[in-house]
Amino acid sequence: MRFIWSTAVKDWRRRWRNPLEIFMWTGIPILVGLLIALAFGGRSGPRPQAHVFVADNDQSFLSRLLVGALSQEAAGGFIRAEAVAEDEGRALMDKNKASGLIVIPDGFSKAVLREQPTKLELVKNPSQTILPGIVEEGLSILVDGTFYVHRLVGKDLRKFADGPPQGANTFPDESIAAFSTRINQTMTRLSGYLSPLAIKLETSVDEKESDTLSFEFLLLPMILFMTLLFMAQGMGDDFWEERNQNTLRRVRSSPQHVLTFLAGKVLSNAGIIFVVSLVALSAGYGFLRLNPATMPLALLWATLSGVSLAAGMTSIQLFTASQRAGNILTLAITFPLMMLGGSFFPFETMPEWMAAIGTRTPNGWALQRFKDIVLHRADTGSLVLSFVVLLLALAVLLYLSAHRLKRSLARS
Amino acid sequence: MIDVQRLRKQYGDLVAVDDVSFTAQPGEIFGLLGPNGAGKSTTIGCISGLLRPGAGRIRILGHDVVSDGPESRRQLGVVPQEIALYEDLSPRENLLYWGAAYGLRGSELNERVAEVLAVAGLVDRAKDPVKKLSGGLKRRLNFACGIVHRPKALLLDEPTVGVDPQTRVRLLELVREQAKNGATVVYTTHYMEEAEKLCDRLAIIDRARIIAEGTLLELRALLGERDILRVTGRFDSRKVPEVIARLGGMELVHCTDETIMLAASEASKKLSDVFRDLSLEGFEVRETTITQPSLESLFIKLTGKELRE
Numbered sequence: 013m014r015f016i017w018s019t020a021v022k023d024w025r026r027r028w029r030n031p032l033e034i035f036m037w038t039g040i041p042i043l044v045g046l047l048i049a050l051a052f053g054g055r056s057g058p059r060p061q062a063h064v065f066v067a068d069n070d071q072s073f074l075s076r077l078l079v080g081a082l083s084q085e086a087a088g089g090f091i092r093a094e095a096v097a098e099d100e101g102r103a104l105m106d107k108n109k110a111s112g113l114i115v116i117p118d119g120f121s122k123a124v125l126r127e128q129p130t131k132l133e134l135v136k137n138p139s140q141t142i143l144p145g146i147v148e149e150g151l152s153i154l155v156d157g158t159f160y161v162h163r164l165v166g167k168d169l170r171k172f173a174d175g176p177p178q179g180a181n182t183f184p185d186e187s188i189a190a191f192s193t194r195i196n197q198t199m200t201r202l203s204g205y206l207s208p209l210a211i212k213l214e215t216s217v218d219e220k221e222s223d224t225l226s227f228e229f230l231l232l233p234m235i236l237f238m239t240l241l242f243m244a245q246g247m248g249d250d251f252w253e254e255r256n257q258n259t260l261r262r263v264r265s266s267p268q269h270v271l272t273f274l275a276g277k278v279l280s281n282a283g284i285i286f287v288v289s290l291v292a293l294s295a296g297y298g299f300l301r302l303n304p305a306t307m308p309l310a311l312l313w314a315t316l317s318g319v320s321l322a323a324g325m326t327s328i329q330l331f332t333a334s335q336r337a338g339n340i341l342t343l344a345i346t347f348p349l350m351m352l353g354g355s356f357f358p359f360e361t362m363p364e365w366m367a368a369i370g371t372r373t374p375n376g377w378a379l380q381r382f383k384d385i386v387l388h389r390a391d392t393g394s395l396v397l398s399f400v401v402l403l404l405a406l407a408v409l410l411y412l413s414a415h416r417l418k419r420s421l422a423r424s
Numbered sequence: 425m426i427d428v429q430r431l432r433k434q435y436g437d438l439v440a441v442d443d444v445s446f447t448a449q450p451g452e453i454f455g456l457l458g459p460n461g462a463g464k465s466t467t468i469g470c471i472s473g474l475l476r477p478g479a480g481r482i483r484i485l486g487h488d489v490v491s492d493g494p495e496s497r498r499q500l501g502v503v504p505q506e507i508a509l510y511e512d513l514s515p516r517e518n519l520l521y522w523g524a525a526y527g528l529r530g531s532e533l534n535e536r537v538a539e540v541l542a543v544a545g546l547v548d549r550a551k552d553p554v555k556k557l558s559g560g561l562k563r564r565l566n567f568a569c570g571i572v573h574r575p576k577a578l579l580l581d582e583p584t585v586g587v588d589p590q591t592r593v594r595l596l597e598l599v600r601e602q603a604k605n606g607a608t609v610v611y612t613t614h615y616m617e618e619a620e621k622l623c624d625r626l627a628i629i630d631r632a633r634i635i636a637e638g639t640l641l642e643l644r645a646l647l648g649e650r651d652i653l654r655v656t657g658r659f660d661s662r663k664v665p666e667v668i669a670r671l672g673g674m675e676l677v678h679c680t681d682e683t684i685m686l687a688a689s690e691a692s693k694k695l696s697d698v699f700r701d702l703s704l705e706g707f708e709v710r711e712t713t714i715t716q717p718s719l720e721s722l723f724i725k726l727t728g729k730e731l732r733e
Contacts (some may be wrong), residue, residue, distance in 0.1 A: 018524040022510065022517070029512040029553070258508035262569070265472040265502040266525040267494040422475050 015268050019276020020283065023250075027284060037246055038288055041238035044356070045231050062091045062111040062143035067098035072121030082114075082150055090146045105135055111143035112136050114151070125173030127162045164198050230358035232296040233386070237379045238355040239288060240318040245346045247281050248325025251417075252335035264421050271414040277326075278319055278410065285318035286311070302386060309395075310385045316402050317378035323409035324374065330416035354379045378402070425449055426471060426577050426608050431480035433466050440466040442632040444480070448610050448625075450576070453603045455623030456612040457719065463632040464612040465505065468581045471610065472502045484577050485608075498526065501575030501607075505582045507562050508569070511555040515546045515565045518554060519572050526573035536572055543598065544568040560591035567595055577608045584618065596622055616719040626719070630727045643722055651691035652677065652721040655684045655698065657709040667701050674698075678728035687725055 027034065064082065068075045079093050093114075096104065101113040115133035123130035134151060136144035162169065168191045176183050254260045263273050289311055297307055325342050332338035350356045352369055353376030359367040370376040381398050384390035390398075426448040433441040441463040448454035456464045469475035471482055473493050482489045487496035509518050519537040528536055541547050544564040549557060554565065567583055580599060584592045599622060603609050613619050619626055620640060627637040636643055653674075661679050668676045668686065674694065678685035688694055691714050702709055715721045 014529065015525060018521055022513065022521045025517060026510060026512045257511060258504060258506045259510060261474060261504055261506075262502065262508040262522065263525065264474050265497060265500070265504075266522075267498040267527070268525050269494070 015272050016276040016279055019273055020279035023277060023280035024283060027280075033246060034284065034288070037242040038239050038292075040242060041235045041355075044238060045235040048234075048357070049227065049231055062147050063109075064091055064093050064147050065096045065101040065104060065110050065113045066093050067096055067101045067113065067115045069098060069118045070116050070120040074121040074124055075116045078116065078154060079114075081154060082147075090143075091150055102135070105137065108137060108139055110137065111140050112147045114147070122173050124158060125169045127166055127170065164202075165195060168194060226300075227358075229300055229302075230360060232292075232300065233379050233382050234355055234358055236289065236292050236296070236314060237317075237353070237375055237382070238350055239292065240285065240314065240321055241346050241350050241353075241355055241375055243281075243285060243288065243318055244321035244325045245342050247277075247322040248329045248342055249335070249339060250277070251326055251329045252338060256335070260417070260421055264418070269414075270417050271410065274326075274410055274414055274417070278323065278406070281322045282315055282319045285322075286315045289314040289318065303388060306386050306388050310382060313378070313382055313385055313399075313402075316399070316406070317375070317382070320402055320406045320409065321375060321378075323406055323413065327409050327413050327416065330413055330420060349373050349375050352376060374405075425483075425485060426454075426579075426610055427481075427483040428467070428471065429481045431467065431470060431482060432478045433463075433470055433475060434478050439632050441470070444627075444629070444632075444634050446627050446634065446637060448577075448608045450608045451603055451606050452624045453599065453609040453611055453622055455619040455626040456610065456629055457614070457616070457619045457623075457626055457723075458612075458629035459614055462629045464614075464629055465581055467629070468502075468579050468610070468612060472500065472579055473497050499576040501570040501573065501578040503567050503570035503578070503580045503583045505585060507566050509554050509562065509565060512553055514551045514553060515541060515557070515568070516550040518565065518569055522569040523572045526575075528573055536574070540568045540572050543601075545594065559586065560588050563587050563591055563595065564598075567598055571598075571602060575607060578602050578610070580609065580611045582612055582614070584613070584615070592618075616723070620719055628719075628723060628726060630723075635726050636722065640719070643719065644717055646722060646725075648687075648689070650675075650687045650689050650717060650721075652715040652724050653686040653688060653691040653695070653698065654713040654715070654724075655686070655702070655709055656682060656711045657702075657707060658682070659684060659702070659707045660705075663705060664707075667705055671697055671701055677725050685724060685728060687721075 066079045066082075068079065079095065082091050082093050094110075096113075098115055101115070104110060105113045113133075113135040115135070117131060117133070120130050120132070122128075132151060132155075134144075134148060136148070171187075172183070172191075251260075264270065293307055293311055293314065296302070297304055325346075328342055328345065329338040332341055352366065353373040354362075354367075354370055355375060359370055359376070359380070362370060371380050381390065381395075385395070428447070429445050431441055431444040432439070444463070444467055446454065446456075456467060458464050466475065470477045471484070471489065473489055473496070477490065482496075484496040485499050489496045510521070513521070516537060519540055520533060523533045523537060541550050544567065546561060546565060546568065549561060554562060557565065563583065567580075570578065570580070578599075583599075584595055587595065596618070599609060599611065603624075611619075611623060623640070625637070625639050626643060627634045628643070629635070636646060638646075659679070659681055661681050664679045664684055665676055668674055668684075671694070673688060675687040676684070677687050686698070695712065695714075698712075699709055715724065
């Protein structure tokens, strides 16, 4: 046990004297993460909203109702309407100040009530594509709604559009009462369909959709596991550093077992990975306001995953004939693993088939479990099983490395 | 004691060590002398546990290196031919680590490291990174790492290769000190003079086999105090033995159409006779070299070639 500790201390000293290596391992993923975040539009921020000018030349109850309907929360809060004079609105549109301008013509209200042709003018901002489209869709829905209202109570509406009877300033009470009664009867008739709705809407919640995670959250495991992969690749290369310095031969000539020496290296790697993960997770948990109760387990999982990946890379290096060959091979493995395993692009942005492959890669599997731990959605049984699998993998890789190391030293 | 019996190591068709046997006693410096590729390093590799012997038996202080590997290596110090140090660590840190590898702990380890730093003359540079040390200092540290745990058996694989004369003298002194303190030392080299000065007993190894073994005196007796006369030119190797036989008092060691090697007492006095008889046969002599009796001449006598060939 003491030699394991001595080996770990020795390696920590060596790493401490070469801090550039650790900066590279952590710096590249942070840089890549930032670039990806920028490429994907950065942090989610406020919801996009279409700013629409409305030139109401009708100034009727119905025209005001239209503007209100567009702006209300039921429209998803995507549209913010602002009343302007038509000339002013057109001038502002020329200055690219809004997503669109709606011009409500004079006589709009009467035309709608009489179900006569009328024209709502929508001037769209050509420099935008999505937001003016939202406004256009919103208006289409209102037009459709008007059509159906006419089908139900169009006759009465037309009467009202004609105005009060000649010689009277207001509608007689009996007309209003009769209209109200017919509205009520119509609604009663429709209630069989509307309340409850004749069409039963069944909603099935897609597991993945329910996990709609913010992009910032997805960046955390992505950057962390990219760092772990870089560290694993670099730590695997340390075998060649030792070999080039002939220190492996000296270890082999000592009474210590090669496995003990490798265990020391695992401890050293674990220490470094632990510190790097601690820094990354502290920053991530703080920034994302994640539940801190999950952090210790997440930290343990990240450390164990990193150590196992490093042991895997060491095993691969031990199968190669030279440092150059080892580096080429491990890099050739690292980058596809990174791409597929959710360390370059989150699984959530991948095609389904690719994500299915990615989650079956070693780092992809570890990354998924990491997310489960952070989001507190893994049950104890599956977690214990995952830790056991990881520890077993580490033990097998260590044994394999020790075996290969002895053989490779005997042949050199 | 290091006891090697009928050691054999083979890589595919290549036999690296064949039927090698020797015993090195405590307090003795036993030299393994031979050219590069003769099998010295393979023998050292097998003794140190780096290589598994194909056949034969090796015991270090009574412990078999195969069946009792860790115990056999516990009292063994190894100074490899190549510098085997952590370049980013200081000499002190290197010694601490290798001392720990052999089970030294705490104050014992610290005291021993300080002692060895002083012995190797590295006290002033104890905290500098190894990569900043000169080649000679690295050699001394390489040696120090092999003796930090006070081994009772010490293997030195050509420790003076490529070092300056001053460092060489210092290293040889350190080796003698180890033997004087009772350690069994096995020392490989291809420097004849070094072996002559340092070793109590020697084994000459060539082409995987030991071809002679004994003290320096015993080995010299094999040569019979005779010089080695090397003649180069153009000869007929079929006729040469007859010519040499006519001369008398000379032994033909090696003969090709370009080179003749003869062993003779006071060879310089017989040089004119050799020239005359070879010329009479129509041979052309271009160059002659006389080597005084030494391990070098013994090696030539035994193998028909110079050690550095």
